[in-house]
Amino acid sequence: MYTYFSKTYLIVAAMAFIFVSCSDQSSINSIEEESKERTTLSFTEGTSMDNKHQSHTGGLEEGVYSEHLAQINKDLEDRGITEYELVMAETYNITEEGDYQSGQTIFANDRSLRLNAQWVPGDERRNADGNNLTHLVFTPFATANGTIDAEPHIDASFETWNNLMPNSGPEIVKVPDTGVFPSAILSFGGTPGNPFVADIVTLGFLPGSIFDAVLGPGASEGVLGVAFTFNWTGTDEVAIKEVWYNNAFTWATDGRPGAIDIETVALHENGHALGMAHFGKISVTNNNNKLHVSPRAVMNASYLGPVRSPLGTDRATYNSIYGSWPKN
Numbered sequence: 001m002y003t004y005f006s007k008t009y010l011i012v013a014a015m016a017f018i019f020v021s022c023s024d025q026s027s028i029n030s031i032e033e034e035s036k037e038r039t040t041l042s043f044t045e046g047t048s049m050d051n052k053h054q055s056h057t058g059g060l061e062e063g064v065y066s067e068h069l070a071q072i073n074k075d076l077e078d079r080g081i082t083e084y085e086l087v088m089a090e091t092y093n094i095t096e097e098g099d100y101q102s103g104q105t106i107f108a109n110d111r112s113l114r115l116n117a118q119w120v121p122g123d124e125r126r127n128a129d130g131n132n133l134t135h136l137v138f139t140p141f142a143t144a145n146g147t148i149d150a151e152p153h154i155d156a157s158f159e160t161w162n163n164l165m166p167n168s169g170p171e172i173v174k175v176p177d178t179g180v181f182p183s184a185i186l187s188f189g190g191t192p193g194n195p196f197v198a199d200i201v202t203l204g205f206l207p208g209s210i211f212d213a214v215l216g217p218g219a220s221e222g223v224l225g226v227a228f229t230f231n232w233t234g235t236d237e238v239a240i241k242e243v244w245y246n247n248a249f250t251w252a253t254d255g256r257p258g259a260i261d262i263e264t265v266a267l268h269e270n271g272h273a274l275g276m277a278h279f280g281k282i283s284v285t286n287n288n289n290k291l292h293v294s295p296r297a298v299m300n301a302s303y304l305g306p307v308r309s310p311l312g313t314d315r316a317t318y319n320s321i322y323g324s325w326p327k328n
Contacts, residue, residue, distance in 0.1 A: 068216045072185055079192060084239040087117055088229040090272040092265055093222050093302050105284045108301035112277040113317040117231050119238045119275060121326050126199060126239055130328040133170045134198040139177045141204025144251040150262050153253055154202055157266035161274055164310060169322030184230060184242055185214065200241045200273045208248030220248050224303055225265050227272035241273040261306040271299050275321045279313060
């Protein structure tokens with residue numbers, strides 16, 4: 001049913017489930033030197049001298065190369081699409097438990113509050129609905145685990161962001177699914193999709209194998225959801241966003257233990273779709289397995305349980321992005 005367009009590589013900016021050790025950095029730098037006109041993937045992993053395991057998911061200075069995500073841009077080129085390009089793939093991950101060295105294990109230490117790429121009010125290039133932002137849920141894939149209607153919970157997450165600033169910021173308007181396959185990345189029955197049916201497209205719940213194919217091996221086991229950002233080529237202005245959820249996990253709508261809360265993950269991924277980055281430090285003290293989160297936020301990089309309302313830093317960041325956005 002799905003076809004992933006796989007060709008060759010580019011360098012793209014992303015916060016994705018692709019890990020590179022410190023020993024690989026020289027080869028990464030050589031690739032970047034050869035491609036100065038390209039932007040870079042922003043995810044690194046390494047182990048510091050003080051036995052702290054570190055994963056940084058927020059900073060374009062931490063660039064690595066991803067052949068998996070690069071294939072998406074190459075395929076767009078091969079299809080004659082040059083007006084927009086993939087620049088980010090923001091993932092929401094499960095933090096794995098394990099036996100670590102003494103000291104502190106740092107799962108995330110994110111400093112950015114907002115993404116470099118942002119929407120432009122009234123952008124005629126995307127046939128903008130005035131100063132509104134539109135979103136669409138592709139109904140055929142809106143069922144989690146084969147039985148759960150996730151669409152109302154995805155809609156609720158957008159309404160939560162929509163109601164955060166009633167007197168300023170964009171109105172987030174849902175548009176109906178007309179049956180057009182809306183993916184910029186996947187084909188359906190061999191036919192490429194049309195992503196411009198809305199500004200933000202929720203493609204829905206996809207098999208874990210698709211996550212492995214697009215984000216790299218292991219993504220099916222660690223990535224709950226991903227928000228892809230496509231910019232107008234050569235700019236930091238957003239053209240489209242595309243959001244996926246990983247159907248390999250057990251999902252729920254009631255916050256029960258042992259399952260992933262749909263609305264929580266949707267609120268996080270749609271925060272990315274609206275221009276927010278990961279932030280907060282998540283760590284564990286290894287000798288007592290005590291979790292530390294500073295600050296707790298919807299936009300923490302790892303899933304830490306249900307949270308369906310923006311917290312302080314979420315609210316401040318949203319306001320910083322949309323405080324001067326014009327109303328219709």
